[in-house]
Amino acid sequence: MTLTAPELLATRTPRAALDAAVAFLRAGRHPDGWWQGELETNVTMDAEDLLLREFLGIRTETETAEAARWIRSRQRADGTWATFQDGPPDLSTTVEAWVALRLAGDDPAAEHMRRAQHYVLAHGGLERTRVFTRIWLALFGLWSWDELPDMPPELIFLPKWFPLNVYDWACWARQTVVPLTVVATLRPSRPLPFGVDELRTGAAPPPPARPWTWAGAFQRLDRVLHAYSRRPLRGLRRLAMRRAAEWVLARQEADGSWGGIQPPWVYSLLALHLLGYPLDHPAVAAGLRGLDRFLVREDTPDGVVRRLEACQSPVWDTCLAVTALLDAGVPADDPDVLAAADWLLAEEVRDVRGDWAVRRPDIPTGGWAFEFDNDGYPDTDDSAEVVLALRRVAHPDPARLRAAVDRGVAWTVGMQSSDGGWGAFDADNTRELITKLPFCDFGAVIDPPSADVTAHVVEMMAAEGLAGTDACRRGVDWLLAAQEPDGSWFGRWGANHVYGTGGVVPALVAAGVSPTAPSIRRAVAWLERHQNDDGGWGEDLRSYDDPAWIGKGASTPSQTAWALLALLAAGERDSAATARGVRYLVDTQLPDGSWEETLYTGTGFPGAFYIRYHLYRMVFPVSALGRYVHGEGTR
Numbered sequence: 001m002t003l004t005a006p007e008l009l010a011t012r013t014p015r016a017a018l019d020a021a022v023a024f025l026r027a028g029r030h031p032d033g034w035w036q037g038e039l040e041t042n043v044t045m046d047a048e049d050l051l052l053r054e055f056l057g058i059r060t061e062t063e064t065a066e067a068a069r070w071i072r073s074r075q076r077a078d079g080t081w082a083t084f085q086d087g088p089p090d091l092s093t094t095v096e097a098w099v100a101l102r103l104a105g106d107d108p109a110a111e112h113m114r115r116a117q118h119y120v121l122a123h124g125g126l127e128r129t130r131v132f133t134r135i136w137l138a139l140f141g142l143w144s145w146d147e148l149p150d151m152p153p154e155l156i157f158l159p160k161w162f163p164l165n166v167y168d169w170a171c172w173a174r175q176t177v178v179p180l181t182v183v184a185t186l187r188p189s190r191p192l193p194f195g196v197d198e199l200r201t202g203a204a205p206p207p208p209a210r211p212w213t214w215a216g217a218f219q220r221l222d223r224v225l226h227a228y229s230r231r232p233l234r235g236l237r238r239l240a241m242r243r244a245a246e247w248v249l250a251r252q253e254a255d256g257s258w259g260g261i262q263p264p265w266v267y268s269l270l271a272l273h274l275l276g277y278p279l280d281h282p283a284v285a286a287g288l289r290g291l292d293r294f295l296v297r298e299d300t301p302d303g304v305v306r307r308l309e310a311c312q313s314p315v316w317d318t319c320l321a322v323t324a325l326l327d328a329g330v331p332a333d334d335p336d337v338l339a340a341a342d343w344l345l346a347e348e349v350r351d352v353r354g355d356w357a358v359r360r361p362d363i364p365t366g367g368w369a370f371e372f373d374n375d376g377y378p379d380t381d382d383s384a385e386v387v388l389a390l391r392r393v394a395h396p397d398p399a400r401l402r403a404a405v406d407r408g409v410a411w412t413v414g415m416q417s418s419d420g421g422w423g424a425f426d427a428d429n430t431r432e433l434i435t436k437l438p439f440c441d442f443g444a445v446i447d448p449p450s451a452d453v454t455a456h457v458v459e460m461m462a463a464e465g466l467a468g469t470d471a472c473r474r475g476v477d478w479l480l481a482a483q484e485p486d487g488s489w490f491g492r493w494g495a496n497h498v499y500g501t502g503g504v505v506p507a508l509v510a511a512g513v514s515p516t517a518p519s520i521r522r523a524v525a526w527l528e529r530h531q532n533d534d535g536g537w538g539e540d541l542r543s544y545d546d547p548a549w550i551g552k553g554a555s556t557p558s559q560t561a562w563a564l565l566a567l568l569a570a571g572e573r574d575s576a577a578t579a580r581g582v583r584y585l586v587d588t589q590l591p592d593g594s595w596e597e598t599l600y601t602g603t604g605f606p607g608a609f610y611i612r613y614h615l616y617r618m619v620f621p622v623s624a625l626g627r628y629v630h631g632e633g634t635r
Contacts (some may be wrong), residue, residue: 005148017586018625020593022328025321025618026336033343035321036314038296039617041604042083043071044093045262045308049099049291051136052266054103055190056273067298068104071097072112075306079115084541084600084610092133092442099137102194117198125201130442132263135180140271141189144194147205149438150225152232153240156247160358166247167358167436170447171377171425174355175264179271179441181249182241182438185229186274186473189340214436222438245275250428251355252283253373256290260371261311265291286528310604313383313613315347315368322389323635327626332394333562341401342392344368344386348404349378356415359427363414368406379424379491381453383412384460389634391463409464411455420474421449421482422457424493442607450492451482451500455507461555462510463635476511479504480519487522488551495559495601495610497550498539501527502562506569510634516573524570527552527563528577535580536560536588538599557595558613560584561620567632568624582628585621595621 029035046067049348053059072096074081079096098116106113120126126137137143156178158165166174182419183390209216248268248504259266269287277284282326294309324342332339349367354376357363367376367383387408395401417428429447434440466472483489483504484497491499505523509515527550533535534553555561564581572578595617602611626634 003409011578014582014586014625015629017589017593018328018622018629020589021595021618021625022325022330022593024593025324025622028615028618029321029336029340032320034314035339035340035615036312037317037613037618039309039311039602040307040600040612040614041310041609042090042093043074043081043097043100043307046071046306048136048262048266049308050100050103051096051139052269054192055139055188055270056279056288058279059103064104066304067308068101069266069300069302070107070305070307071100071104073300073302076111078119079112079117080119081116082609085598085612087541087600087610089119089123091120092129095120095126095129095133096136097144098199099196103192106200108194120199121201124194125203126196126199127201127203127205132233132438132442135184137196137384139183139188139190139547141191142618145184145187146185146226147220150229151177151181151184151439152225152229153185153244154236155181156240156243163431163433164437165268167355167426168431168446170345171355172259172261172264173445175251176267178244178552179258179267182244182248183240183267183274185237188274192202207487214433215438218325218438230409240416242276245272249270249283250503251376252287252374253290253371254287255293256288257371258287258371259377260369260374262294262308290328310609310611312371313457314372315344315386315613316370317613317615317619318344319368319382319386320623321615323385324391324619324622324626325387326392327623327630327632327635329626329630332392333396337393339393341390344390345401345404347372348407349375350407352376354378356426358557359429360414364407366408366411368408377425378411380412380415380422381424381456383408384453384456386462387412388456388463392635401608405464407458408531409466413461413466416457416471416475417449419449420478421451421454422475423447423449424453425481443608449478451479452493452503454478454482454493455489455500455503459503459507459510459635462507462512467511472511476508476513479508480513483519483522486550487519487526489523491603492606493603494562495541495553496543496606498530498537498559498562499601499603501567502559505566509569515569518572518604519522523566524572527566530578534568535584537563537581541600541603541610554599555584556597556599556601556617557588558586558597558601558616558620561624562623564624564628565620568627571633573628573631573633582625583607585625588601594618 013149083090094116098345134143138145160167208219272284296307298305319342352375367378368386369378370382387405391405415427423429426447463471488497489500489504501523532555534555538553538555538561540549540553560581567578597617600610600612602613603610
């Protein structure tokens, strides 16, 4: 017998669950006003951190032992490591973990090391690892620099209009590539007391692609660049190295990081070190100190483990927490809300004009970044969500708050790409030619508009009364055109179609699209088809590579909340699907008011790098339950 929505919830208390969750969320606020959940990724962060410290000569036995315990704890029964929990084995991650454990003194004949070795050899060995892994091996003489793509520092001279210039790369990629051109030019080799022959298959490299393909053309260009690097124009090369160093130094953040994320951070430190900057140089010393703030230490039965966050998300976590509290009915002048609002106001980017200004030189500075100190790279996603949170706060200084909101709206709207959508960090960062380079075998290297980011900006504009503007209408048109044939939307920064759909539906409805419109009905039908038997929603991260996984996976609190936010916005508050989703959240809530979520639901690079946001298990369910309890569909 199929139960009706009222019957499904007759014995449940969504309000009680909401109240308990709000209390738990409140308790997590830092005294300075912000929230920050751990941002968990995979053990390549920890392996590369040990390798960096070994290369710089600063690795200690204590930190090595702590990191090794963490790396071992993430190894699976088959001897491999994955890029997300319960995901498929990843060759490069397994190789880097194996090398890090060898650095920690693990015997290659030990059972756990032999199991890893067996997998690596069975799946192509070192010869089939990604370029970044082989760069780390080359730093220690374990791979030949001649067998890596050449990255000449003269890249820094390419004008902004010329293909493959540094501003064609996404912000995270350009800040990685520029220092890597220095490292690859200097070709360092600092031998380790062990080798990696156990992981080699001896297989020959695959034959080059046909010359009339992009891959083949760039492979042949790479040969030319290698030949040039053997006999470069010395004056030009010296100038390029100096210009690259200046470019890197100019982009160091106040906390010592580069971009607030691990890849450009470690490669910038390596480049400066190789150029002769001593460890006590202010830039290098600040960079090393900053890494310490990204370390998480935890007591376990086996001893202290140490892991490195790839980045941190305090602005993102805080604005989502404020929105969740307000959705839950917390007063707009509540002390927790006001403390968070004051902290967010202080985090506004006011003075720094970052690389975003290359493509948009005429728009005023404004907006918010993801990190504590990432002023060089505010992003449209954070900025939109911060505006959506702040505009609802009853601040004692409304003029101050309104001025910040207005600046954030102006900057974010100004970052619209020419096709009507929004990317995260740059406008019109869409030149796909760069993705064909031999270097680009790992993750996203451009930042084109995405449905989730565009939806958040459209929702922000609608909330600010700008739904009728040309910019918002173009954003809506972009979203409608981006809808998948099955009725869902792709999620660039969250897993995956559940995230995209959960963001787009509330945005379209807020912007004036009727809940009865075909696009909304198709989205609702897609969500209903993909609801799990337990009432929740989940989508495995393998959906980025394998369409068979789209909309399929074990239920999680965050993904269930995303689906509920879409259904509520579409007017489905009283539907059976909504009732079952709410029931899932109520029934899976822990006694302390929180939810358990061990699966990864965040995305760094689709198909390559994934994130477990530890606060997602709270902020999104609180918002969904809050809007359900209070009968609201959108912000």
